[in-house]
């Protein structure tokens with residue numbers, strides 16, 4: 001009996017150690033080459049979708065978001081917390097520590113931090129150290145769990161109330177989450193969503209996005225917090241419209257027609273898309289998929305989605321991923337473009353984001369604007385021979 005307990009104890013300790021070592025094995029990601037606040041790393045003072053609630057268990061996780069290395073963890077009440085992944089003692093990663101009694105404990109010397117990032121224990125000092133009350137994790141970001149997802153406000157202002165796209169709070173919609181990582185800048189991902197005319201070409205062999213005519217032009221109209229893009233000569237056949245919202249939670253909303261013979265009876269597939277910047281080269285795109293169906297139609301839809309539709313949608317997403325990853329960095333992607341009428345929404349997006357870009361660039365030292373590795377990023381016209389009818393943007 002004694003032996004069994006000892007074995008159990010050893011396995012618990014080695015198991016814990018192995019898990020922790022596994023968490024450290026990811027190593028340090030490539031350093032971010034841009035200063036915090038550069039708009040290529042993301043627009044600050046916005047709410048961002050971080051992950052589903054199921055993705056965050058009891059162990060802290062390392063997350064890079066808007067170019068910052070952060071630790072995501074749950075406190076004693078089970079509330080999600082997001083703060084700098086940097087112990088203020090000697091700089092160890094807090095994400096390879098542990099949550100102990102609802103507080104985040106650094107693995108190196110066991111300094112412990114509460115949900116606000118305040119140091120609450122320095123065990124080597126026996127709790128009698130004034131340093132404790134003066135020590136804090138450098139940055140914490142407001143984080144909440146809502147509608148099955150974890151959301152963080154990445155910024156320096158007071159966060160506005162988190163108002164989610166209505167589908168997330170409406171139980172008449174049946175939802176499947178989906179998140180994928182792309183080695184592409186967040187702006188390229190939003191440009192791809194605004195560029196509805198890529199669908200009949202890039203996705204011309206897909207089940208859901210291959211129909212309709214390929215020669216068309218697009219209209220762009222402003223909404224209260226963004227803009228709407230619509231094809232002129234076709235609706236309800238393909239990816240024929242999208243709304244881009246640039247408000248407190250940047251997102252897009254689009255509908256994809258579904259054949260009842262393939263997906264069961266019901267209205268269009270609704271996709272609400274969110275792009276969370278990782279750094280200037282990487283993003284996580286979240287595409288929760290919705291269908292407003294109930295009763296047996298919902299049961300059938302959920303069955304068919306799992307066995308048929310999810311695979312086809314991942315196939316489509318992989319086509320987008322391959323294309324965006326081929327565009328390389330933002331300066332390279334935007335260099336020497338030749339933009340046509342169908343690219344109007346891409347330019348509209350860049351122009352709409354221009355004030356936020358300029359505001360963030362204004363907070364940086366001038367070298368990052370005019371003489372650094374991103375020389376030309378403050379230019380308001382695309383460089384090179386552009387055939388675009390209108391020119392503007394980041």
Ligand code: FES
Nearest residue numbers: 087089090106109
């Ligand atoms: S580096 Fe974190 S406790 Fe020492």
Ligand SMILES: [Fe+2]
Nearest residue numbers: 198199203320
């Ligand atoms: Fe696409």
